Amino acid sequence: MSKYGxxxxxxxIATDVVVFTIKDEKLQALLIKMKKPEFRGYWAVPGGxxxxxxxxxxxxxxxxxxxxxxxxxxxxQLQTFGDPKRxxxxxxxxxxxxxxxxxxxxxxxxxxxxxxxxxxPIAGLPKLAYDHEEIVRMAxxxxxxxxxxxxxxxxxxxxxxxxxxxxRAYEIILGKVIDKRNFRKKILETKIxxxxxxxxSSGAHRPARMYRFxxxxxxxxxxx
Amino acid sequence: MSKYGxxxxxxxIATDVVVFTIKDEKLQALLIKMKKPEFRGYWAVPGGxxxxxxxxxxxxxxxxxxxxxxxxxxxxQLQTFGDPKRxxxxxxxxxxxxxxxxxxxxxxxxxxxxxxxxxxPIAGLPKLAYDHEEIVRMAxxxxxxxxxxxxxxxxxxxxxxxxxxxxRAYEIILGKVIDKRNFRKKILETKIxxxxxxxxSSGAHRPARMYRFxxxxxxxxxxx
DNA sequence: GGCGTTGGTGTATATAATACACTCAATATG
DNA sequence: CATATTGAGTGTATTATATACACCAACGCC
Numbered sequence: 001m002s003k004y005g006x007x008x009x010x011x012x013i014a015t016d017v018v019v020f021t022i023k024d025e026k027l028q029a030l031l032i033k034m035k036k037p038e039f040r041g042y043w044a045v046p047g048g049x050x051x052x053x054x055x056x057x058x059x060x061x062x063x064x065x066x067x068x069x070x071x072x073x074x075x076x077q078l079q080t081f082g083d084p085k086r087x088x089x090x091x092x093x094x095x096x097x098x099x100x101x102x103x104x105x106x107x108x109x110x111x112x113x114x115x116x117x118x119x120x121p122i123a124g125l126p127k128l129a130y131d132h133e134e135i136v137r138m139a140x141x142x143x144x145x146x147x148x149x150x151x152x153x154x155x156x157x158x159x160x161x162x163x164x165x166x167x168r169a170y171e172i173i174l175g176k177v178i179d180k181r182n183f184r185k186k187i188l189e190t191k192i193x194x195x196x197x198x199x200x201s202s203g204a205h206r207p208a209r210m211y212r213f214x215x216x217x218x219x220x221x222x223x224x
Numbered sequence: 225m226s227k228y229g230x231x232x233x234x235x236x237i238a239t240d241v242v243v244f245t246i247k248d249e250k251l252q253a254l255l256i257k258m259k260k261p262e263f264r265g266y267w268a269v270p271g272g273x274x275x276x277x278x279x280x281x282x283x284x285x286x287x288x289x290x291x292x293x294x295x296x297x298x299x300x301q302l303q304t305f306g307d308p309k310r311x312x313x314x315x316x317x318x319x320x321x322x323x324x325x326x327x328x329x330x331x332x333x334x335x336x337x338x339x340x341x342x343x344x345p346i347a348g349l350p351k352l353a354y355d356h357e358e359i360v361r362m363a364x365x366x367x368x369x370x371x372x373x374x375x376x377x378x379x380x381x382x383x384x385x386x387x388x389x390x391x392r393a394y395e396i397i398l399g400k401v402i403d404k405r406n407f408r409k410k411i412l413e414t415k416i417x418x419x420x421x422x423x424x425s426s427g428a429h430r431p432a433r434m435y436r437f438x439x440x441x442x443x444x445x446x447x448x
Numbered sequence: 449g450g451c452g453t454t455g456g457t458g459t460a461t462a463t464a465a466t467a468c469a470c471t472c473a474a475t476a477t478g
Numbered sequence: 479c480a481t482a483t484t485g486a487g488t489g490t491a492t493t494a495t496a497t498a499c500a501c502c503a504a505c506g507c508c
Binding site for chain 2: 077
């Protein structure tokens with residue numbers, strides 16, 4: 001038993017993961033539908049309690065896998081939310097994480113205890129349980145900030161992608177159009193991506209060159 | 225009793241506050257000397273467990289006040305540390321905060337349970353308990369990053385200060401010398417500071433104009 | 449083979465960042 | 479009280495970076 005076992009009414013620790021993707025030309029977040037009668041009609045960010053000797057990230061991965069079927073994604077810590085009243089049923093402190101995925105790489109399936117799992121555009125979220133709306137908003141803000149000085153966008157794209165796809169990701173997250181020539185100049189200067197053999201024909205037009213990220217770990221980069 | 229009361233061996237929540245100041249031309253952190261025999265010779269970042277219905281920031285302020293005598297400082301969340309082995313005596317998840325203070329504004333006094341409280345230069349820390357060395361390192365890194373695009377530096381300075389003092393704060397945190405004319409041009413362009421009446425004579429030279437921060441809340445700013 | 453569609457490229461201009469040296473006003477000194 | 483010393487305060491020229499902008503290429507489709 002912990003040395004710290006009995007002095008206080010303790011809070012419980014949970015993790016929540018805000019999973020973003022770009023789908024239908026929109027930034028979307030992954031939500032699960034709550035089944036408990038107290039939360040009828042509400043959705044939530046996938047997450048749950050941290051077990052005894054389990055690390056925070058481990059717990060985040062476990063709940064993500066159990067509740068959405070997702071595995072093998074990168075997560076990074078967003079912020080910890082600890083308002084004593086954030087959960088009406090007890091004192092839960094939640095460590096929130098962000099993940100970015102290419103939505104077509106993951107088959108979604110949730111467990112019995114939830115009513116479904118689905119993508120929702122950031123502009124157009126359903127009713128969210130607890131303080132999850134605040135969490136998602138903060139995650140979107142952080143994403144928007146970090147895309148300008150890190151290679152965080154890599155999570156959203158498949159291993160091989162075109163410059164136009166990459167540019168669309170930036171445009172959607174930043175919410176503004178970017179000049180094609182300037183974008184290409186800058187992104188190639190950073191050296192975070194690299195051309196790879198092969199072209200892709202995706203319609204009645206000239207085929208596009210393919211690129212990949214040079215490093216797939218997070219790193220800070222001067223950009224845009 | 226919490227609905228979440230009995231399912232797991234729960235972790236306990238703590239907060240730790242890395243307090244920075246600039247003193248003797250160096251970036252320094254506030255540490256308390258541990259008294260418990262298990263930690264003889266070790267120092268630690270001021271912090272402690274969060275009580276039942278207490279908010280995270282409230283707990284951080286309370287421990288800071290109890291263990292160092294400091295009150296009325298700004299804190300902002302750094303990151304949450306939750307490695308199951310970070311505390312050898314039990315599972316403690318720590319939410320770490322950063323605070324920046326003007327050291328001469330606070331009289332230091334610690335409680336009976338600690339052996340003392342003192343400032344230590346970042347380069348030259350004593351042995352730190354738990355994972356507090358990692359916490360302090362990360363706090364310093366974050367500070368260095370944020371000083372470039374926020375008004376975070378305001379906490380380090382007295383209400384009224386000279387441009388040279390402000391520049392020294394930037395130089396010490398960034399670890400590089402800055403051109404005086406360019407610094408003044410840029411910092412005044414941002415409009416985060418404003419000249420105030422009165423000059424200060426501090427030696428055998430022309431007296432300096434005084435400035436103050438326009439807003440004393442955190443804000444993002446384009447800078448340096 | 450002509451049309452529609454997206455891929456791919458360079459240059460000129462404007463803005464921002466950097467490098468750089470002297471005078472000013474106070475105190476200290478002989 | 480004349481002179482030296484010290485940090486305060488100021489502007490411009492140069493370089494680097496960011497922005498604005500238009501046409502041809504390669505494919506599919508009819």
